[in-house]
Amino acid sequence: MTADGDIKTLIAALATTHFYQTYQEVKLLAPKADRDALDAAIQELVGIGIQRELAAETIYKERCIAVDDGDSWAKYMSISGSAEDEHDIITLQYTEEGLLTIDENRDGRAAAFGDDIAIECLATEFKREVFVVQAHGTDAMVDEDNCVFFLPHLPRGEICDVPIFLFMKGTAWCGAGADHYEPLIATVLQHVTPDKAAVVL
Template sequence: MGKLLQCDGAPVLDPFPKQCHSSGMDPWRDHVCIPSSASSAATSAALLPAPPPTASSPSPAGASLQLSISEGSPITSLFSDPYPTASWDAVPGLESQQIQALLKLSAKGVFWKHPCKATSCVFTLHHGGDVEADGNCLFSAAQKAMCLRDECPQAVRKRTVQRFLRDYENGVMQKVATDQAIKHLYSPDLNSGWGVHVVQEVKLLAKKVDREAMDTAIEELMHCSMSRENAAEMVYKERCVSIVNGEAWAKYMSIAGDASDEHDIITLLYAQEGLISVEENREGRAAAFGDDIAIESLASEYQREIFVVQAHGVDAMVDEEHCVFFLSHRPRGEVLHQPVFLFMKGTGWCGSGADHYEPLIAQPAPSLMQEKVALVL
């Protein structure tokens, strides 16, 4: 699980060893944190309007968010028109322990230090409201957390996938390690892993234009006395795209669950004894849920560190004081903007909100002292 860092009664879960943070490495691939230059131009980088969307830096939609990150000086700027926030007491599905811990984050704030430069800031964290639980929640929550009013969640998803492909194809990411991680996530070895998972999923991509032919093949197998589920499993495994590498992952993560998608998501569910069921997604409404690879690519595209704030219930917390965890995702490259915070809530480690993200609005609070913050990141 990683190590637990504590400040003022609230922990932060650090999933990687210290040496990984210092060098910018992730467990499944090399990752270089680009240090700032010694030149005055680099140490006082005023953030300029973004280039066209094909470039790797944020679009003009994020211009109001752009902060001047200068060596040794705190971040005091704030986007001019943030989304409205909600009181933690009004957020549904939270237990009293969770509410108390989250109220500390909005009152005392968290202390963030730039990973490569001598600049820091205290941010108070506020709930930015819920987003639709339609599979696009990572990108919907990120869009609200970054106040990208001129970009829809689908555009954020598209930019995230495009950034992944650029880094994957240009050697910024280690292809072999990345492919292994993707295969483990979406096409797991069904001969192992049962000590951790009761049910395992295999994701496949079916071209929309091929669905009719696949249905015909399934019907033919059923006429041979094969069950619908076994016939569907056989046809989909034979004719669909398996998500086992970066190219397939990009096709999968591009799926937003609308008519413009090229592929439909097929899910095969297995227990140790064998196939349980087949989710055929016949209406094509299933969207690809964001994973850690997507979050890192999102962070890289918008050049911001992303923290996933998890609030767990009594059956998952270390104790009542320690029910909030921060999981950090650093970009592949320089951090040029203030961090982004996304929220998850739940009552247990399994299904503890991992399928749903909500936005947090981070407000710089230069008047708050580091020594009195709720948490040091």
């Protein structure tokens, strides 16, 4: 493993390649009873010339519950994707450049996915960033089509050591609990320039 500065340079270079999408998710909770009011507020912003995706981001962030502490995580983890849930899960996906997409979960079927909080706890405990390389498909193997390189899960506090890489294998995008994590050993390839950095995981 290289020094921390070299790792950060490497990660930035990897994010510009064609082999990985790099993003981070923000989870919000929208009360089911408020969905019509939220839609109306979004449409009002669209009516004055704001792009719909940006309008939706603004309204959801202002009026929904951010999943960022113990109480909100408890609410989030209670969501099963059924009509009986009090809240719908809204997912904002960001790249380093800004907003990528919004999953508005119109049918209310999205259920809680608790891995993120567990990984954040690991990051905080070990005072390191944790990167997840995710592979999905029938054989859960890494290839150009099935690999997603996430932005790091950050510790809640000081970063004191080099990042940890985890390989997440699933049988499908809705693996119904079949996801499996393995630690990865990262070895930086030698004799490459920073703009073409590469690492073997």
